[in-house]
Amino acid sequence: MGLGGLVLSLAVFILYAAGLIPPGVPASESAALWSEPSGIYLEETGLGFTSGWFLKPENGYVLCTAALAVLASTALPTLGALAVFWFRRRDFLYGVVSLVIMGVLILAVTGT
């Protein structure tokens, strides 16, 4: 899934950079503001990463970022599989540890 996330990110980025999908925030505009703090960047571009932003990629910029989010989420299904593995072996403590780590990652994903 890690490699898949990278390939997806590259593919979407190429479409975005080449202007083959509506960019939302063109790469040139992104570059004009990349020396500003992230708060000012978001203000100037009008971007808003509200809860669940990755589920509604309305333009190329957000789609690119969502593809990177796939890369960042690789650990989640792995931890889920590990939890199942530990519970099946009746190793409840490690199963719970896996679920707690998943909970931390889900907390990070939801932006809480």
Added chain:
Amino acid sequence: MGNIRFGLQRSSVLVLLLLVLVSSGLSAGEAGGDSLLPGAELLPWWGWSLLLFVFCFILGIAAIVAGVGGGILYVPIVSAVFPFHLDFVRGSGLLVALAGALSAAPRLLGSGMASLRLAMPMALAGSVGSLIGAHVGLALPSHVVELSLGIVILFIVGLMLLAKRSDYPLVPSASPLSFRLGIAGSYIDGASGDMIHWKIHHLIPGFFLFFVIGFMAGMFGLGAGWANVPALNLLLGAPLKVSVATSILIIAVNGSAASWVYLNQGAVLPVIAVPSVAGMMLGTRIGAKMLHRVKPGAIRWIVIGFLVLAGLRSFLAGLGVAG
């Protein structure tokens, strides 16, 4: 064969000279997130992305050959050389470290070196730490982060130079908790062919230390291998090879948590993150193939030199002296 080896060594020196030239040319400007490059406007955005890709490719090779993590090189060096704000460099840095860990993890698990039972509790502590550290890092003023980053980088260089490593630490007896959790293992050492049995101690102090390591990794966008390995090896007593392999599993989890904080706060720019991740991953793969053909000594010292310069730059920028 001798000519090929000479050619590769010469190539690696040339690659590093290119890195030096690019860095010195690009660094003749202000620090602290302002545009570093005189005439930066001369390059279109894709020129910068391409340059970043090549730069990260070279960094990836250097990281593997020098035996330092790509994650620890990315933030200090890219923030010193390129005109990107530190927020975006840190966001990309976490993805760079994460991508590297994800690409290595399956192989390490298959080799039997990485211990899931050891990794899971430390990853729990580290993921909580990195989540909090990422939030704190994005909330602090840039100059405070720069100053702190400079101090941390110089500390890391000190650690790299002075910390001892123990191939097989002496652990007289497993701590009761680690015994209860079944954190122990064995593997066949490839070099000697011996069966190595290991166990650990100081699990609870290690748990708290991994929280701190995770916090720093999240705050500064660094990979945590520089701290994970000594913590596992010197504090918990895991063999060095187990420590290195297990550290990568921990980074794969901690990096995810912190990356999401940066993503949710818009501190990951595709035009920076994608070329960085791609360049670094390609570079590390090439570096791994070159590893047995290149002597790492000189390259390691050059890389450490770069880290010292980058750390000093960050420290001075944080004080408002540089730029």
